[in-house]
Amino acid sequence: MARLTNIQLFCILLVTLAVTPYQVMAKMLAMILAQHGWMAILGSVLPGLLLVWIYYYLLTNSSRPFPGMLEEHLGPVLGKIIGFVYIWAFFLVVVMSLVLFANFFLSNVLPGMPISILLIFIILPAFYALRTGLEATARVVELIVLTAYPLAMLLLLFGLGPETDWSRLLPLGHFDMAALGNGVWLVSSYISLMVVVLTLGPFCHQPRLLWRWMLAVFGMFLFSTLAAVIIPIVAYGPVLTSIQTFPIFNIARATDVANFIHNIEIIMVSVVMPGVFSILAIFWFVTCYSAQQVFGLQDYRILVGPTAIMAGVSAVLLVPNIHFLYIMLQQIFPWIFIILFAILPAFMVPVIWLKLRRRQDSDSKKKAAPPK
Amino acid sequence: MFTALFFLLVALLVAIDVPDLRRQKLNKDLAVYTIFMLAAIYLAMVQFYHWPFFNPLLMAAMRMQSP
């Protein structure tokens, strides 16, 4: 069995959580909440902490990685059926990451490049990493986080140019509570991508200490997403942020540090690219690993080839244009994520608790019964 | 051209994966692999030859967009 260090798992969880919101959350929250988008991130602290607790509870009270733990707690039949659904849910995240980056790249950098060629170039390194094994992928992700994450944050800070106006975040009050609820729902749905910890956590050296790392990841996610949401608002205002395709990219385009550092969007792309590789590789691994668990296969790696083709083609087939992509990101994926990655694991908590309670009762009855 | 390249790729993947599975007599693994590979080929054909394809996400998006 492959082994991950806690720091590797931390890095994996961080890219899983932070990459997609870094690219699109500013626009989506500006569309819902205008200048109050950052409040939705603060509002998602409680749901996020709850999710961290749920995942940690499931991890510490299960002997098999997800989705095997479904069979462990819900029985083999129901467990396999739900596990089968999860294979496609994880696969959908793979497709989403591919499409999102392809659109990010083709909208801004090389609009003339065929999407098929670009998809091949994104899939190929992840394919290689997965065939090589989880440990190699984890090591690459570790390096990526240590180098790309600080740079990504630095590029955001560069966006705070002379035209930055912090008063664009005002007024603080006067927002629609329903819109805030919608924003919190949206942010929480992307926090639920931390569900991969249920699959990867058991590979860790010290699963009992995972809560610390999960909290640290959540904190880093809050920080980076807050920055990614606030900086476009103070630089462009809520209206422009909501109509730009990728506000973060516009930040990089407009960056001009002391009339010396500018035209740095290609650096932005080169920072996002390894991030996309990471989230792609992680969810692709979880997809194949879930299939291995559900179908009882000997090795997940045999599925990497067929799923590579499926992912590449699905990215073109399922998402015909960028307008549709944003509908998916804002309205369809959050439902899927919340139901499958948040509500269903939350439902398992009382199931496990009752099972443990029953086991404790039967144990105590056995102890209390007089020996024959 | 693209179709030929695609099938060359499929043949290569099969050549890499299948012999080991057969040698170890992992028939269930082979069956799952076959189903996934057929699904991949079908999706590719849908894309290459514009076969009809039901996209449930597109339907959901249409419903959400309609008033």
Next chain:
Amino acid sequence: MKANLSLSIITIIFLISLSCCNGCYNRTELEDTMAAVAHGLDLSADGTQVVSTAQFALPKSGGSQDDAPKFLLRSAAGPTFSAAEQIMSTALPRKSLWGMTTTFIIGENIARRDIGLFLDHLARTSTVREASLLFLAYGSTPHQVLAVKIPLEDTAGVALSKAIRTQESQTGLYSPVSINEFLYKVDSLGVEPVLPQVKIETVDGRERLTLSGLAVFRGRHMVGSLDEQESRGYHLMKASTRGGLFEITLPDQDGFGVERQQLLEIITSQAEVEARLDEGKVSMKITVSAEGNLYELDMPENLASLEMLGQYEQLANESIQRDVSACIDRAQAYQSDILSWGQLLERQRPEIWEALKADWPTQFARIPYEINVDFKLRRTYLQGQSTIEQ
């Protein structure tokens, strides 16, 4: 070992298959391109088409460079600017490199007709850089502006972007307006954009470009201009500024009966605007705090007296107040909230803004205001006392 070999084979096949592609996508070879350094956007004379004007920088030739043309100017009309640029490209030997454009000149015709005609081109096109500067060709077309040869600089586009940056700290009249800022103000409620105007002047038979006033917009149209005094007032109403010169007129005349004017310099200034509510009526209180130096006297004075410095400060207060007031009056006359009072109201008194925003231009024009200026004279440069009196 075998798996690695297989992966290597797949990778090699992928790489070989790339040879089927037509080379690098969006490849641009330097020797096949010509960089557009300035871009003009206007309406055709009959108003049916838009006109795109491009100023391309020409590479320096090896021989005598003084007489060699330094730029190439081309215009084309079309239904959209991109279509016009396509038409333009059919008559150009090289590929146009639009991403190098740092200056955009908007024609007065299109600005008065509808800025929506060019906004999409500025906001959507990936080759347009949001940090590029915008100007308005006042009383002329972008083509005419870009055709003017500017000594020391190769192109008018570069000259204008340099000029507006340098004059800001020297004269304190105009600030550069980037595409980003313009789009923000157009798209936001409670604020309207302005653009620095470029005018062609003829001096000694030679044309030259000068920055002359600010174009004022309301909604999607240019509605008028601010003159130099109003532009200074607009500049001083910014949250903070640095640099700039202004004159004060002394009450007593010199021996020849001529008004005596002294030149003061603003080092820094800060403006604060506060929305007030008196008996249900909104008013604005503007406070300008500035520090400055005595820059030049038209008649030497004895500056030893604190009373005299105090008088200068008082006159400076009145001068700044006049400038700011002139700007506000003009903006209210145009019903154009270039001062972003609407946004201020939204931030300071959102409930009032909700009630007023539907009819904001009319409401803005009626808002009474009060201006308080506090100018402090700090230094007198190299001399304290007047040379003559000593």
